[in-house]
Amino acid sequence: MNAGRFSSNFTLEGNFMKAVVEDSNHTVTFWQTSCSDCRLLTVEVRSSASNSEGIYLFSRRRQLKHAEISEFKSQAECLNFPAVVEMNPEEELCSVVRPRNETLRTECDILLKKY
Numbered sequence: 001m002n003a004g005r006f007s008s009n010f011t012l013e014g015n016f017m018k019a020v021v022e023d024s025n026h027t028v029t030f031w032q033t034s035c036s037d038c039r040l041l042t043v044e045v046r047s048s049a050s051n052s053e054g055i056y057l058f059s060r061r062r063q064l065k066h067a068e069i070s071e072f073k074s075q076a077e078c079l080n081f082p083a084v085v086e087m088n089p090e091e092e093l094c095s096v097v098r099p100r101n102e103t104l105r106t107e108c109d110i111l112l113k114k115y
Contacts, residue, residue: 023047031075035059035068042079055081063089 010019010026017028024047031040038059045052057064057072064072069086076084087093 023049033057033068033075034071035064037061038064038068040072040075053081055079055084 008019008021008026010017015030017030019026024045027044027046029042029044031042033040035057038057040055040057042053042055055076059068073084076082
C-alpha cells in the first residue's frame with residue numbers, strides 16, 4: 001500500500017464533509033457516539049473506476065470500554081456495514097516493517113485492504 005499526498009478543497013456542512021480529489025467524490029459523515037473522546041465517521045468514495053465505503057471509530061485511548069465497542073458494532077450494523085475489525089490494543093501498531101520489494105503481509109496490510 002502506497003501512501004500519497006493530495007490537496008483538495010472541501011465543503012463542511014452540518015455533519016458532512018465533501019471533497020473532490022482528481023476524479024473521485026469523497027463524502028465523510030460524522031456520527032454521534034457516547035464515547036467522549038471518540039470520533040465516529042463513515043467515508044464514501046465514488047469514482048468512475050471504483051466505489052468504496054468504510055466506517056471508523058477513532059479514540060485517543062488504545063483500549064475502549066466494552067460498552068463503547070458494543071455501541072460501535074451496533075451502529076455499524078444499523079448502517080449495513082459488515083462485522084467490524086478490532087485491533088488488539090496489546091500489540092504495537094504495524095510492528096512488522098517491510099522493505100518496498102518484499103511481499104510480507106502484516107496485520108496492518110490486511111486491515112488497510114479491507115476498506
